Amino acid sequence: MRPSSERIWLAALLLLVGVPLCYPIWLGVSAAFEGDDGSFTLFHIQNVFRDPVLRDGLANAFLIAACTTVLALAIAMPLALLAARTTFLGKPVLGTLILAPLILPPFVGAIGMRQILGREGAINALLSHLRLTDAPIDFLGGEYIAGGTFTLIVLLEAFSLFPILYLNLVAAIANLDPAMDEAARNLGASRWRRFTRITLPLIRPGVFAGATIVFIWSFTELGTPLMLEFAKTTPVQIFNGIKEMEASRQPYALTTVMLAATIGSYVIGRLVLGGKGHAMLAKTSAGAALHPLTGFRAALAAGLFALVALIAILPHLGVIGTALATSGRWYGTVLPASLTGDHFVQALTHPLASGAVRNSIVFAGAATLINIVVGLLIARLLVRGSVRGRGLLDALVMLPLAVPGLVFAFGLVAASLRWPFNDGAPLHFVADILGPTPNPIPFLILAYAVRRLPYVVRAAAAGLEQTSVSLEEAGLNLGASRWRVTRTIVLPLIAANLAAGAILAFCFAMLEVSDSLILAQREEHYPITKAIFSLSDRLGDGPGIASALGVWAMAFLGVALATASALVGKRAGALFRG
Numbered sequence: 001m002r003p004s005s006e007r008i009w010l011a012a013l014l015l016l017v018g019v020p021l022c023y024p025i026w027l028g029v030s031a032a033f034e035g036d037d038g039s040f041t042l043f044h045i046q047n048v049f050r051d052p053v054l055r056d057g058l059a060n061a062f063l064i065a066a067c068t069t070v071l072a073l074a075i076a077m078p079l080a081l082l083a084a085r086t087t088f089l090g091k092p093v094l095g096t097l098i099l100a101p102l103i104l105p106p107f108v109g110a111i112g113m114r115q116i117l118g119r120e121g122a123i124n125a126l127l128s129h130l131r132l133t134d135a136p137i138d139f140l141g142g143e144y145i146a147g148g149t150f151t152l153i154v155l156l157e158a159f160s161l162f163p164i165l166y167l168n169l170v171a172a173i174a175n176l177d178p179a180m181d182e183a184a185r186n187l188g189a190s191r192w193r194r195f196t197r198i199t200l201p202l203i204r205p206g207v208f209a210g211a212t213i214v215f216i217w218s219f220t221e222l223g224t225p226l227m228l229e230f231a232k233t234t235p236v237q238i239f240n241g242i243k244e245m246e247a248s249r250q251p252y253a254l255t256t257v258m259l260a261a262t263i264g265s266y267v268i269g270r271l272v273l274g275g276k277g278h279a280m281l282a283k284t285s286a287g288a289a290l291h292p293l294t295g296f297r298a299a300l301a302a303g304l305f306a307l308v309a310l311i312a313i314l315p316h317l318g319v320i321g322t323a324l325a326t327s328g329r330w331y332g333t334v335l336p337a338s339l340t341g342d343h344f345v346q347a348l349t350h351p352l353a354s355g356a357v358r359n360s361i362v363f364a365g366a367a368t369l370i371n372i373v374v375g376l377l378i379a380r381l382l383v384r385g386s387v388r389g390r391g392l393l394d395a396l397v398m399l400p401l402a403v404p405g406l407v408f409a410f411g412l413v414a415a416s417l418r419w420p421f422n423d424g425a426p427l428h429f430v431a432d433i434l435g436p437t438p439n440p441i442p443f444l445i446l447a448y449a450v451r452r453l454p455y456v457v458r459a460a461a462a463g464l465e466q467t468s469v470s471l472e473e474a475g476l477n478l479g480a481s482r483w484r485v486t487r488t489i490v491l492p493l494i495a496a497n498l499a500a501g502a503i504l505a506f507c508f509a510m511l512e513v514s515d516s517l518i519l520a521q522r523e524e525h526y527p528i529t530k531a532i533f534s535l536s537d538r539l540g541d542g543p544g545i546a547s548a549l550g551v552w553a554m555a556f557l558g559v560a561l562a563t564a565s566a567l568v569g570k571r572a573g574a575l576f577r578g
Contacts, residue, residue: 001406006387013378014389017396021450024411025259025403027418032249034229044253054237054254061234061303062261064153065219071158072165072214073207075308080169081199082305087290088298094305099163100313103557105513105529106160107223108550111536111543113152114140114228120332122321129334140228149230157218159312164217165210172206173199200371212269214402216262220404223513227533234258235406235514242413242518245434255410256411262404317552323347323547327540343541352523356531356549363441363527364509366457367448371505372498374449375456380490382457383464384472400451405514408451412443412519433519440519446525452505459501500564507560511553528553 035041048054082088083095107376116122117139124136140149149235176199184194222235230236234254241251293301323343347353380395382390400408416433419425423435431442467490475485491498516527526534528549535546 006381006385007389009377009381009391010385010387010393013374013381014393016374017393017450017453019398020446021403021408024415025407026411027414028252028407028411029256029259031414032252034249044249045257047250048253048257053232054234054250057232057234057237057254058261059258060150060230060232060394061219061258064150064157064221064225064233065215065265065499067154068157068161068218069211071154072105072162073211075158075162076165076169076210080166080306081310082301083166084170085171085291086293086301088293088301090302091305094302094309097309098166098305098312100309100316101160102163103554103561104160104316104319104550105223105511106156106221106315107227107513108319108532108553109156109160109315110152110224110227110548111157111321111532112315112322113545114318115322115330115543116314116318117152122318122330122334125334149228153224153228153230156224156315157221159308159427160315161214161217162312162462164213165207168206168210169203172203176202190430208269210392212266215265215269216402216404219262219265220258220406220514222406222517223533224531226517227536238406238410239518243412243434245413246417251410253413255407258404262402262407266402287461300383319547319550319554322543323551325544327544328423342550343544344551346541346545347552350545352526352531352535353545353549354522356526356528357552359525360510360527363444364448364506366445367452367509368502368506370445370449371453371456372502375453375501376460376498378457379460379464380486383461384469397457398454401454405447405451407511409447409515409518412447412515416440416443433521438525440521440525444515444519444525445518448509448512451512451515452509455505455508455515456498456501459497459504459519460494464490467493503564504562507557511557 032044033040033042035043048058079098083091114121118124119136119138119140121139123139124133127133127137130321140152180195180198180202184198189197220235222239225231225233225236226239231240235258238251238254238258241248241254245251263383320331321336324339324341326338328338330336378393381387382394413433415421416431419430420427422428428435429439430451431440432438433440433443471493472485472487475489476482480488510527511529512527513529516529517533520526520530523534532546532549535542535549
């Protein structure tokens with residue numbers, strides 16, 4: 001490709017990716033500084049910090065994120081050290097089980113935990129059966145750090161997100177030069193001193209990468225607090241303020257403060273943990289220095305993995321149990337009094353549930369097709385191109401991994417209220433969110449595509465980097481057009497990588513939470529996650545159908561992850577690393 005042609009493609013792709021991503025965010029932020037007469041003002045931002053309810057919401061969101069990140073790190077670090085440095089009986093199976101949280105959004109797990117920890121739930125029934133309590137314990141009744149809902153949110157999110165940290169830490173520890181640790185051991189350094197003085201500084205970039213994703217995710221997580229009715233946190237306050245966007249600037253100001261806090265947290269974390277890494281003379285291979293554990297040590301390591309896996313899959317078990325329990329027959333008992341498969345049938349036939357499944361397939365499918373085309377073009381320019389400015393395109397493509405989904409979804413709502421989508425504008429009837437006859441479908445597809453584009457670009461770029469450019473040059477030298485070379489040479493060679501990225505993009509778009517909860521306002525447009533949220537609060541069989549939908553989603557995502565892993569091997573895990 002000629003330099004002039006590359007520059008044209010670069011400019012086109014920058015516009016194609018940058019405008020849909022940055023314009024909505026800019027609208028959401030700029031409105032926070034706009035007075036009633038259109039002049040610049042700081043009043044709305046200042047009001048966020050003056051209002052005690054909003055101020056407490058920010059404090060709670062920050063505390064949830066901080067506690068979740070610390071707990072996730074405490075869970076992931078010992079597991080990563082064992083996984084990267086030792087081998088023991090059952091390690092492959094246990095190592096797979098602790099990644100189970102990746103197939104279930106934490107807010108869906110909240111349904112199962114409500115059933116398990118409720119006043120008439122399984123835990124209270126077990127304690128009563130063992131005569132350890134005289135009255136049910138209100139595990140979900142508090143809203144403070146000491147216990148109750150706050151603690152449950154932290155536990156749910158930590159045990160759902162720790163695999164992200166675990167994958168980053170395993171990769172970082174596996175690449176350490178073992179000679180450094182051996183030299184320190186020969187000089188008499190204790191195990192703890194070697195960890196704090198050698199291992200921890202060397203894996204600091206990996207800690208920062210994983211911790212940043214966990215912190216931002218939990219700081220802006222909407223589904224879990226919403227499902228557990230914990231309203232004193234900023235994401236829920238923003239969600240509740242969506243209907244007031246046309247009359248109030250408060251939701252805009254809240255979103256702006258949350259985005260600023262996210263960026264500030266990233267910068268501080270970068271300064272503390274993400275500084276320049278220490279260079280190593282050599283890197284070890286993943287299995288070169290594995291130390292075999294036997295006897296008590298092997299049992300202890302396996303027990304730690306098994307304990308974490310058991311706690312991590314407890315929400316899954318709760319969701320499965322709720323889906324299998326006959327309506328009203330898992331009340332005050334350890335296990336459901338009677339079982340049924342009817343909820344699984346209704347999850348595919350109930351008007352709301354079946355419509356949501358159909359909507360999610362259409363929305364996620366359209367977004368994935370867009371991502372395949374755009375992602376392949378971007379990957380080719382990044383890997384095969386030589387024009388200056390590719391780094392900006394690369395950063396822009398990966399930006400959705402850092403921008404909270406809640407902020408982007410809110411920005412799309414703000415965009416729907418401005419030209420050309422506002423009332424009377426040319427595209428008002430094409431896409432609308434808050435109007436009397438809303439049509440959020442274009443916005444949902446756009447949100448899914450923008451949020452999951454990095455998966456496809458990463459996968460396609462990995463395939464191109466492993467494919468010799470000489471094969472393409474040979475085709476061009478024989479007179480084939482660039483399109484024919486792409487169709488007959490490039491695509492077959494990177495098909496596995498592209499398919500893996502597309503599968504992951506499709507599946508995670510199907511289970512997108514923030515975009516679905518905010519953008520879909522009517523049942524006819526509900527995707528799966530919004531339907532689960534809506535059904536979970538319905539009396540009767542609502543929780544059972546919602547849980548069955550969650551189980552179907554778990555099975556679907558589990559198969560998809562296994563397929564993606566089989567297609568691209570261990571590199572599939574890199575999509576979850578920072």
